[in-house]
Amino acid sequence: MSEQEATKSTTDDESRESDSPRNSQPIISSFTIEEDVVKRYEDSMDWVVKTREVPMMLFGGVYFITMMLVFVFIILLNTSATLVENVAGGLVVIGVIGAFIAWLIKYVSKKSAKKQNVTRDEAVYHRFARAMDEYVNRNTKSSMQEFQSGVKMFDYKDEKPFSPAFSTELEEYNERIQEDDGEEFYNRTFSQVLNRLTDNMSDIENASLEYLYVEATSLERSDGYTLREILKSYFFDSIGSRAVRIVLPYVFVAPVIYAIYTFDERIASITAIVLVAIIQTYNNPEE
Known part of the structure; x- marks a missing residue:
């Protein structure tokens, strides 16, 4: 030097x-x-911040593209409305699914933040x-x-x-x-x-x-918390609740019982009784 x-x-x-x-x-x-x-x-x-505006952006994008399709293909090119309706319908489905996923991520992430x-x-x-x-x-x-x-955390709240x-x-x-x-x-x-x-x-x-009451804490930098870990933690915690434990098994066995029912009603009835008994035993274990 x-x-x-x-x-x-x-x-x-x-x-x-x-x-x-x-x-x-x-x-x-x-x-x-x-x-x-x-x-x-x-x-x-x-x-939560990343997904805050996503639903409105998706719906706005779908609306804009649909209007453009109507203007270009029907008004300018005099195309059959059927094609435009099919494309617009597909866009609406994609927009709704995307908006739901964004809402779900935001909801679960907000729950995860509150849990801390x-x-x-x-x-x-x-x-x-x-x-x-x-x-x-x-x-x-x-x-x-x-x-x-x-400073980035300032955006988490209005105040x-x-x-x-x-x-x-x-x-x-x-x-x-x-x-x-x-x-x-x-x-x-x-x-x-x-x-x-x-x-x-x-x-x-x-x-x-x-x-006024200071605790000894670690100053080491944390590795972080990925979206996969946020979702996994939320759904595993949800599965642990009694309400979900009662309902979830029926959600899974219902299609099985229905499939058996299409072949034989008697076997489906017996299977349903047995499965309900097993689920009830699982949800109400002996003390």
Whole structure:
């Protein structure tokens, strides 16, 4: 390393140390909660946001394409309406199925997020606390990722986690990070944001009893929570409920009984009685 580079590095370190608030560590400890729980909440809510507008977009797309088909093929080309009706019908079916899938993903993801027992604000404060900790420890890239994840969570609710003015400042700063030199810009400027965050989070801590009792938590980064895991967890939990355990077996055996019924009504009746007895025994085990 050249003398100039060494001097610059030393200057940056001294600047960071002088700009960093001395009371940031208590704030970091107070607002850091379980990372696994926050990551599952974050991944679940990301899917809620992604699918939020999908049903309306699909229905709008189907309507637009159908109108174009009617205009082009019937009005301009004088084509038979049968073809247009078939194509439009297929589009409607695709749109309805797609909208249902998007709604199902959104519904299950919202249930998954709620199951974590973490609020949006708690998750945001956790991300910012980790960003502060990583920055103080000179892990600029990790700090920037944590900060950007925290700002992204603002979209999970209409209300802001801080005052409207400060929340807007954080969002604008996040946009600057993406527009400017990224990590270099963040490394150069975040010390000032850190001071503002510390002040605002200190006010929140002092105003809420929730953060007076600090628990030891892990700071390790979680691997995440995929959509497949979200859906799998939800449906396995649903299968565990008594109502589903009672209804689901009948859903599966009904087609079997019907298939037997088409060949022999007597055998179908006997099979139905036996299966019902087995299902009832399963759902009402002896104490």
